[in-house]
Amino acid sequence: MLADASSSMFFPPERSTFAGDVDRLFDFIYYLSAFFFVAIVAVMVYFVLRYHRRKGHVETPSASHNEVLEITWSVIPSILVGFIFFYGFTKYLDMREAPENAYEIQVIAKQWSWQFIYPNGADSDELHIPVGQPVRFVLQSSDVLHSFYVPAFRIKMDCVPQRYTSTWVIANETTGEGIEKDAHEPYDLFCAEYCGKDHSRMLAKVYVHEQSDFDLWLEGAANYLEGIPPEEGGEKAFKKKGCTQCHSVEGDNSAKYAGPALNGQWGTERNVIPRGASSPEAVVMDENYIRESVREPNAKVVVGRKPVMPVFTPQLLKDNEINAIIAYLKSLK
Ligand code: HEC
Ligand SMILES: [Cu+2]
Structure with a gap:
């Protein structure tokens, strides 16, 4: 997407109704700064050459002020800054408040x-x-x-x-x-x-x-769980909800994954430390254990693992998704 007409020099193509305003303001400030940078450096270089110290030169006492010049260099920048503020602030307000029907x-x-x-x-x-x-x-x-x-x-x-x-x-x-x-x-x-x-x-x-x-x-x-077998839906839910970030389903228990591999675990025993307890206790991977692991991950933490699994509230993971995940984990050899 190189030659997109709505790209600006610094940004990707403009794909929202705000984008044009943001870019125009950015470009305005950018070119204004570039203009003054060049102008100021040019005058500076000129003055350095024109007024450098020469032999036999006698210093002039400090010149008195120049009203026209001072007013010019106060008023013009004030207008520019005022414009930038006004434009930026009104657009910012637009971007803050969504319309009611959004x-x-x-x-x-x-x-x-x-x-x-x-x-x-x-x-x-x-x-x-x-x-x-x-x-x-x-x-x-x-x-x-x-x-x-x-x-x-x-x-x-x-x-x-x-x-x-x-x-x-x-x-x-x-x-x-x-x-x-x-x-x-x-x-x-x-x-x-x-x-x-x-x-x-x-x-x-x-x-x-x-x-x-x-x-x-x-x-x-x-309705992504509808019309497909629960194991298949469970696999989708498992990926969609990010379980795959921390759990391998191919027996990988290395440090690449924060959590234990979950294949072949159905019906097996593991040692966990229940919340508040100091000694481990054995639990079997069954429906209730999976459900609890998801809704209340810190209730029982697998020995040797850190309690870093996030809580999946019903808003994040619905009951029917847990059901499907249970079917999926059950099916994993
Ligand atoms: C940020 C990493 C992370 C994510 C994301 C995550 N888990 Fe976990 N999970 C862990 C860790 C670490 C443990 C071991 C400690 C514990 O039991 O809390 C664990 C433990 C488990 C256990 C018990 C494992 C056993 O062998 O006893 C199950 C079941 C489980 N997770 C299911 C899930 C499911 C389902 C999801 C997605 C909805 C998920 N996890 C998302 C890190 C994660
Ligand atoms: Cu972030």
Whole structure:
């Protein structure tokens, strides 16, 4: 995507209604700074050459002031700075307040992935939004500071633990998966706040659909467990919810994974340290143990492992997803 007409010199193509304003203001400040940099350095060099110390030169006493010059160099910069402030502040206010009819998506940032929850209860690890319609993002973090950043939209907002923040956007063009003739690549979504070891891998893609395609996608996303065998649904849920980040299903217990491998574990015993206890106790991997491991990971921690598994609340992982995951883990040899 080299020759995209809506790219500016420094930024990716403008894909939201804000992007043009942000770029124009940025360009204005940039070229203004470049102009004054060149002008000031040029005058400085000229003065150095013109007025350098010469033999026999007698110093002039300090000149009195020049009113016209002083007024000029006060008034012109004030107007420029006033313009930058006014333009920046009004656009900033626009970007802060979403219209009332905005479509709302919950964004949950966690080490180190994104989760998007839609009004019908569907959720995804890539962001999908309709084109040409205000979409408001309600941001939260389930651990440390993260930052929700979509360069193509020119929006960035921190995700702060223990509180909600928000931002919004109107996407102006659809992306496609190569189906539409002039489809754009999906846009990048970055975490823009250093948040630990895998910060640089905390990425997602943004897909922008026509409303009708979006509705179809949304329905499919809400019912992704339907019409397929539970093990298959469980495998999808296991990937979608990021379990694969910490659990191998191929017997890999190395340090690459924070948690133990989960294949071939159904019905086997393991030693765990129950919360508050000091000595280990044996438990069998069955339905209840899996459910508890997910809803209350610290209730029983596997011996030799750190209690770093995140809590999956019913909002993050629904009961039917746990059921499917149980079927999946049961099927893994
Ligand atoms: C950030 C890493 C991480 C993620 C993500 C994670 N886990 Fe874990 N999990 C662990 C660790 C570490 C343990 C071992 C300590 C403990 O028992 O809490 C564990 C333990 C478990 C156990 C018990 C394992 C055993 O052998 O006794 C199960 C079952 C489990 N996780 C399921 C899941 C499922 C299902 C998901 C996704 C919904 C998931 N985990 C996501 C880190 C993670
Ligand atoms: Cu992050």
